[in-house]
Amino acid sequence: MRNKKTILFIVYSLIFYAIIFLFHSLGIISDYILHIINLSLIYVILATSLNLINGFTGQFSLGHMGFAAVGAYISGILTTLIWHIKPGNPGSYVLFIIAMLVGGVAAALVGLLIGLPTLRLRGDYLAIVTLGFGEIIRTIINNIDYVGGPRGLLGIPKFSNFTIIFITALLTVILLRNLIFSSHGRAFLSIREDPIASELVGVNTTRQKVIAFVIGAFFAGIGGALLGHLLTLAHPTQYGFMQTVMVLVMVYAGGMGSISGSIVAAFGLTFLSEGLRILLGAIGVAIEWRMVVYAVLLIMIMLFRTSGIMGGREFNFLLPFNKEE
């Protein structure tokens, strides 16, 4: 049963892929729209991985884009400054994938360093430590001349195309889904519901929280690497608190503990964000209003619909088993 559903999900995704690809080659979808779809898929990776930490495990990380910055800069250094590779022959794509994985592992290691001292304590300490971490990582990047400092790392080769981003996002979603329906995933959920009770039934809560946090950081690093190679630059301002908040809004708007919700919200909010940019630009209003909209949205969701769009449920094709079983 399990394999059948996974295959079904992959088939659905491939149909989505084929439609987008076909429409783009026919010229129905412009390059600009395809770019926004690419961004949305990267946000799917970032939002689902943050949902693993914040939604499923019930922690509160505010440094997700900091991990993405680690992934973007490490992979960017490898492809741009060390290997000097350009997209073209298949070999360079293999090197890019290696660089992306190294970026993810580096982010995971940083996550481990931050998570170990902090996750032993109650959830709210993680919030402030990761908030500080996000600021620190930007200060560090700004002060390293090798990666361009405040000018940013320029001239990153454009390896992220629709196919690569799509496959990575698909793999992320499948891996996270399998993780959540494994015994680790059950442990994460039990920590969210009641840390003391789960400790009493033998869950090593600190260990499970660190596992969730490190895996989330890994995928954030992967997402950052893809983002850097899509925009062909990595800049400290792209990984600021504002961007982290955008991913947070996606997680809570989509619903804590719902991968489907994060996917829907990642697409919805990326398109909303672009729409607001065009709209606000057209009527000549300061771009800051966009963030005011997000802030109000975040407060409203928490006050009136804490469980988000999906209310903690999943689309049927994302469940590994049938509902009636």
Added chain:
Amino acid sequence: MGEIFNLQQLINGIQLGSIYALISLGYTMVYGIVRLINFAHGDFYMVGAYAAYFIVNFALARHVNIPVVFVFAASMGASALIAMAANRIAYRPLRYKPRLSALITALGVSMFLEYFFSALPFIGPSFRSFPELITQRIFTIGNIKISNYAIVDVAVSAVLMIFLTYLVRRTKVGMAMRAVSQDKDAARLMGINIESIITITFLIGGAFAGAAGILAGITYPRIYPYMGILPGIKAFTAAVLGGIGNIPGAMLGSYIMGISETFATAYNSLLGEGIAFAILIIVLLFRPQGLLGEVTAEKV
């Protein structure tokens, strides 16, 4: 060594610590009573600075001589009002929901204040120079220079801290605040109106943050809508260092933070940026309850 660790830096550190103390008291009081890290607290400080900025500029434009005490009262009032409004609108409805919900709305309130202020056309996202509210004088004792700003900063925060200590230890309201922070349900059974105590806590915390905002405006005369983020994090670190929920702890932690930050910045500016974070990590590793805090077991 002599160039870095000298008396002048110590004085600068105490001055900075006084400002942190006023902010971190609000953090620690709110945390002690409702167990919420109020992310928006740094922004109450920003509101205080802007309120003073507008009042002073308004007075200067009309050539009215405005007493400094009035400016303090007005901007402390503005910050207190914003703090109470945030509590009423965003925190109170979530009082008995999971703790994470209020933490998320606190983040929303913080973002709202920052971006709303920078989106408003008459404030804008750019730096503004704070008007000279008090004329600067510098006293030289030996080879140490003490500005009258340092004296004002230390004096104002000392007066406010003495007032707070008196309020918490000697008055009925203070007794109620201590009771609520120890046990909400028992406090309610004793006839304490919990919501009004929480409102008073936000009022005092907001007013203190507003006072810190003016002091920062006078001392470092550049204000902008995001000015509250970093002092907010540092003051929170100070509160954790002293033991969160513990009022004398927040004061002690703030002075340690201010002094260590000044010394670290004199040594290396990058280290100065990172010292707060390093202190936070070290405290969480070795003494998560803080210097003056007590170990509390989590109750089921």
